Amino acid sequence: MKIFKLVFSPIEVNTYILADDSDNCAIIDCGCYDKEESERLLDFIKSKSINPVLLLNTHCHLDHIFGNRLVLERFGLRPYSSELDEMNRKDAVQHAILFGLTMDDPPEPAGYISDNQIVTFGTEKLVALHVPGHTAGSLAFYSEKNNCVFTGDALFAGSIGRTDLPGGNYDTLIGSIKNKLLVLPPSTVVYPGHGDETTIEKEMKSNPYFHD
Secondary structure, three states, X not given: OEEEEEEEOOOOEEEEEEEOOOOEEXXXXXXXXXXXXXXXXXXXXXXXXXXXXXXXOOOOOXXXXXXXXXXXXXXXXXXXXXXXXXXXXXXXXXXHHHOOOOOOOOOOOOEXXXXXXXXXXXXXXXXXXXXXXXXXXXXXXXXXXXXXXXXXXXXXXXEEOOOOOOOOOHHHHHHXXXXXXXXXXXXXXXXXXXXXXXXXXXXXXXXXXXXX
């Protein structure tokens, strides 16, 4: 599986594009905000000759769903996310205003994903892990075959997601990370929603939230 990362919007969210051997691809957290960023995404997809067949959201904070309407309009794909994050999707336009930003109403999901559900695209499969705490419906997507996990805003390199927003809870997030993410193989590469990648082993050893 080929993994590409593009960084979008004033909030600098990581958008991941995962392509299988037949060049079908999944998009995780499409965050392109304006026309220029939308064109950058479309040009990138065209340059790689890949075909989007799946759109996933780790959660529905505005920065992670800015580009969902673009993907619907250009590729006919609605997102899959957790039903527990519908509040954030529905409130995204109002949240954008608080940030001094604007956005259209995000499209409704194609369906909902629950804990341990397998999602597939082309020849690849991802296991959805429910990791609440940053939001009630936060998901991570784990590929055992490719030894990697896409953690959204649950786990970052050297940090964790904020828990002071609606649906957030610190103790819940710590428990989610310990019970769902840190139990993955130590060599698992972590691709977070913001910032650089890391590994499970590195976070177990040096993340101040888990390192005594």
